[in-house]
Amino acid sequence: MTRASKIAFFIGLLYLNIPFSSAFCSIDILSIRWWTAPDYTRVVIDTSERAQYEAKDSNRKLTIDFKNTAFPATIPHQYILNKPAVKxxxxxxxPGDKVRVELWLSKNVKVKIFTLQRVLNKPHRVVIDVRLPEIEKKESQERKQVQISEKKKIIVIDPGHGGEDPGAIGRRGTKEKNVVLKIAKDLRDILINRGYQAFLTRKGDYYVSFKKRLKIAKEYGANLFISLHTDAYRSRGxxxxxxxxxxxxxxxxxxxRLLARNENLSDVIAGVPNGQNNGESDPITLNMLQTETYNLxxxxxxxxxxxxxxIxxxxxxxxxxxxxxxxKLPDTPSILIEVAYISNPHEELLLRKSSYRKEVAWAIASSVQEFFPLPSSFAKGEVREVRKIKRPVFASHASTPASVPATYVVxxxxxxxxxxxxxxxxIKNLQELNHLKSRNRIYAGQKLRVLPAVA
Ligand SMILES: [Zn+2]
Structure with a gap:
């Protein structure tokens, strides 16, 4: 192929990849995504450049006209959500190089539209938050009732990130937001079984702003706040x-300091409307932190x-x-736990295992129990029945009879x-138990010490 024909071929390919309408438009709609929380649905429209749009909200229909915009043929023309806020x-x-996006909404919703700039690997975005104020109010009232009606210690567990903000991502694609939610749910159930009151700041895959997380903790009247994360670093070691x-x-x-800076980016990555940002101007400043809270x-x-x-x-x-x-809870003992490194291949494998996540939850639950000894109501058997979390057996619990090593012939x-x-x-436990330096050096007939599987 001559140089000229190569260029012509390349231009031809480019032309084929661009839908006809977008050849004259400077902005493309790249994709449409959404997340649903109990009290709101967030729709995110990714655009190749900062979008220009006009929005009208009438008769349970939100119409957004994007100027100078096209969307590729790969994007569907309709999405059926059937969520409480968006149908x-x-x-x-x-005509005129415009694209209309229509959202069919439920009754009694409040809509907020805002744009987000490019950040990290995220493109420009138009975010539409469709809130359900009645549900918000009901949830808030229910949280306040807990504080008034119960005498048990209240533990609020905060799974970091969520929705638009995945948190750190491991080499196998494991997302921090999913791992910490699973640990948080296990921890909540173990604590409830032990006689505490335990609640989550988010129960599914959606983003909750820092401000809302703190509000939830305060409304519950948390005696202890535990934020769960997994760590990440460039070096896999x-x-x-x-x-x-x-x-x-x-x-x-x-x-x-760097870790806090990264974790504090969540509101920027996931995006919160103006006014919800818990920035430096937030009235809860470091100066208000009580010495007693700090010590606890x-x-x-x-x-x-x-x-x-x-473990x-x-x-x-x-x-x-x-x-x-x-x-930033001046009156509530609050900690943030970075559970292992999701960027470390071995620890990512551990975090992917349900048995390991449960082990982490058990360890934290034991700490809570040491900090707040069991309420007397637990002794009386007044415990709400929830999902039972069986404690996995790990090498580190060698003192318990269930974890006496058995022999396995390779x-x-x-x-x-x-x-x-x-x-x-x-694998790590097997290596430690058998003093194996390399995970590849085992041979047929070799006797390995292993811990019996959980019954
Ligand atoms: Zn995190």
């Missing part, structure tokens, strides 16, 4: 769990570190401090991963 979304091209609290003196180390946060954090150490490597032996926005074709899976344990 359907329609797209259609209009970084590993271990760590615990943080808010301090009056800024960050206790440069690493803690430190002590519960130390207990959590001690218990997490039984995984600990990054720091002490509780570190940094200005995490989600911990068969041809075996590998550590398969053996670990079969015995409901981890």
């Amino acid at each position: 359907k979304i329609f797209l259609c091209p209009l 970084a590993r271990g769990s760590s615990v943080y609290c808010l301090s009056t003196r800024g960050a206790s180390s440069e690493a803690a 946060s430190k002590s519960v954090g130390s207990i959590v570190l001690k218990d997490l150490k039984k 995984n490597h600990i990054k720091y032996s002490k509780v570190h401090e940094a200005p995490f926005r989600v911990l 068969k041809r074709g075996d590998n550590l991963e398969r053996i670990a899976k079969r015995h409901n344990t981890t």
